[in-house]
């Protein structure tokens with residue numbers, strides 16, 4: 001499993017686990033990765049940054065991005 005740091009086209013950054021690099025590309029191309037903040041499926045790899053001492057970030061897990069698509073807009 002690989003943890004990728006991703007960013008959606010709206011600028012939200014999040015992390016997601018993938019089986020491997022090919023798994024990421026396959027899911028990205030088929031629109032199966034969605035931003036946990038806004039549900040945008042247009043995501044790209046962000047620069048891997050060292051973990052900062054920031055508060056907890058939601059983590060999208062591979063295929064199972066199970067965040068409530070509703071939420072506040």
Ligand SMILES: [Zn+2]
Nearest residue numbers: 008012035038
């Ligand atoms: Zn987003």
